[in-house]
Amino acid sequence: MSALAHYIEQRGIPTAAIALIRPQAERISPPRALWVPFELGRPLGPPNNPSFQLKVLKALLSLFAQQSGTPILDDYPVNAPDDVGGAHWQFPDFPENPDVVPGRQLREEIEFLAPIYRRALAKSGRTTFGVSGLTVEQAIEYIPGFLEGAWPASPNPDWHPVQGLRFVADDLKSYYLETAASVGGIVSSSRLADWFWDETAAGNVLAAVRSILLRNEDEIAVDLAEGAIVPRSRV
Amino acid sequence: MVRLADLPDHLANRYASADCPVFEATPMVDGPPLSDRRVAIISSAGLNLRNQSRFLGGDKDCRAIPAATEPSDILMSHVSLGFDRTGFYQDLNTVFPIDRLRSLVDEGFIGSVSDTHYSFMGGSSPDGMEVHADEMVRRLREDNVSAALLLPV
Numbered sequence: 001m002s003a004l005a006h007y008i009e010q011r012g013i014p015t016a017a018i019a020l021i022r023p024q025a026e027r028i029s030p031p032r033a034l035w036v037p038f039e040l041g042r043p044l045g046p047p048n049n050p051s052f053q054l055k056v057l058k059a060l061l062s063l064f065a066q067q068s069g070t071p072i073l074d075d076y077p078v079n080a081p082d083d084v085g086g087a088h089w090q091f092p093d094f095p096e097n098p099d100v101v102p103g104r105q106l107r108e109e110i111e112f113l114a115p116i117y118r119r120a121l122a123k124s125g126r127t128t129f130g131v132s133g134l135t136v137e138q139a140i141e142y143i144p145g146f147l148e149g150a151w152p153a154s155p156n157p158d159w160h161p162v163q164g165l166r167f168v169a170d171d172l173k174s175y176y177l178e179t180a181a182s183v184g185g186i187v188s189s190s191r192l193a194d195w196f197w198d199e200t201a202a203g204n205v206l207a208a209v210r211s212i213l214l215r216n217e218d219e220i221a222v223d224l225a226e227g228a229i230v231p232r233s234r235v
Numbered sequence: 236m237v238r239l240a241d242l243p244d245h246l247a248n249r250y251a252s253a254d255c256p257v258f259e260a261t262p263m264v265d266g267p268p269l270s271d272r273r274v275a276i277i278s279s280a281g282l283n284l285r286n287q288s289r290f291l292g293g294d295k296d297c298r299a300i301p302a303a304t305e306p307s308d309i310l311m312s313h314v315s316l317g318f319d320r321t322g323f324y325q326d327l328n329t330v331f332p333i334d335r336l337r338s339l340v341d342e343g344f345i346g347s348v349s350d351t352h353y354s355f356m357g358g359s360s361p362d363g364m365e366v367h368a369d370e371m372v373r374r375l376r377e378d379n380v381s382a383a384l385l386l387p388v
Contacts, residue, residue, distance in 0.1 A: 001277075001279050001357060001385040001386070001387040002385075003256050003258075003364070004277065004279075004355065004364060004368060005383075005385050006256075006258050006261065006262065007365050007368040007372075008277070008368060008372055008375075008383055008385075009261075009262040009263070009264050010262045011368070011369070012264055012376070013264065013372055013375050013376070013380060013381070013382075013383050014264045014265070014266045014381060014382055014383065015382075015383045015384075015385055016382065016383075016384055016385070017384075017385035017386075017387070018384075018385065018387055019387070020387050027257065028256060028257070028258065029258065029261050030261065030385075031261055031262060031263050031264075039318075039319055040317065040318035040319060041318035041319030041320060041321075041323070041329075041330070041388045042319060042329055042330075043329075043330065043386045043387055043388065044330075044332055044335075044386070046322065046329075047321075047322040047323075047325040047326030047328075047329045048326045050335065050338070053329075053332060053335050054335050054338060057332060057335055057336070057339065057384075058339070058344060060384060061269060061272075061274070061339070061344065061345060061382070061384070062269070064266060064269055064272065064382055065268075065269050068263070069263060070261075070263075071261045071263075125306070126305075126306045126327065127307055128309075128310055128311060128323065128324050130285055130310055131310045131311070131312050158288075159289075159291075163291065167289065167312065170311075170312070173320070174324060177320075177324050178324045178325070181321060181324060181325050189319040189321045192321045193321075223292075224292075227315075227316065227317075228292070228314050228315075228316065229316075230316070231316040231317070232316070232317070233317075
């Protein structure tokens with residue numbers, strides 16, 4: 001973004017950039033930048049905290065009011081608030097069914113999550129599910145072929161089938177994590193990630209698919225499997 | 236996801252030492268008082284509308300996000316999993332603070348909010364991005380934008 005700030009300001013539009021990685025901002029030296037001590041993915045701090053976000057935005061916008069002929073790189077002095085109660089967050093256990101066929105676990109999880117997801121959607125009015133273009137039932141059906149070596153047709157003719165899988169994985173994460181975050185109060189991003197990857201069939205099956213695709217001869221499949229389905233920090 | 240400072244050393248070093256372009260000079264453009272500025276969001280979160288094409292790896296172009304877009308019509312198709320998305324799942328304003336900017340207009344802190352905002356997919360070399368920045372800036376000028384906020388993920 002710092003380089004983009006150069007491009008935009010060179011063309012006459014004043015810019016101010018949040019910097020999440022200070023060394024990069026130091027090297028690129030955009031016109032105005034505010035380094036923030038927040039986690040990657042949260043340039044304005046935590047979600048659903050308007051007062052905190054507004055303070056960060058005001059600090060960023062205030063850079064425009066500084067009279068300086070040289071690049072500005074300020075540091076935002078306030079850490080994001082701790083995730084109060086996050087350590088105690090717990091999602092209701094999925095029903096145990098010792099007779100369930102392993103491949104059906106994902107479907108049973110979705111059936112358990114569905115009413116909670118719908119309640120969350122009704123309350124918030126918003127979902128991030130849909131990047132694959134499939135329904136959640138279609139998304140579940142898309143995955144088994146990759147475990148069995150019989151890839152399905154891509155949901156979009158412009159996408160490689162594993163690109164489709166990447167978007168299906170994103171949709172499952174949206175579905176699961178929107179649902180989980182709607183229950184039990186404030187929860188940290190790391191706790192949510194632990195829950196998804198360690199405690200759900202969805203996390204397990206995506207990890208299994210990744211392992212299989214890494215042994216494939218298709219370079220696009222391997223490239224996507226390496227980093228676009230399961231976070232590198234989880235492998 | 237965590238802060239850069241909390242990442243394992245090999246990942247933190249990877250981010251901190253990523254190849255960055257070097258510019259000989261930094262342009263600095265003046266503008267009106269902040270309370271008169273028209274503000275646009277430029278996000279690198281790989282945001283797209285439901286009816287727009289998704290970002291694929293290596294894409295350097297951008298998507299236009301009208302300010303009037305329903306929040307549920309804004310999706311994220313960024314290829315990287317190296318940043319937290321749960322903030323975005325819970326609150327669009329985490330990466331696209333459209334409601335917060337409207338609040339700042341209401342209190343007179345800024346003048347107005349642009350009719351259109353933009354998202355790129357960051358995380359790769361900016362080479363090849365300038366031509367798309369050209370078109371975006373043309374549209375920002377048409378919209379009389381006098382302050383562009385660049386928000387990374």
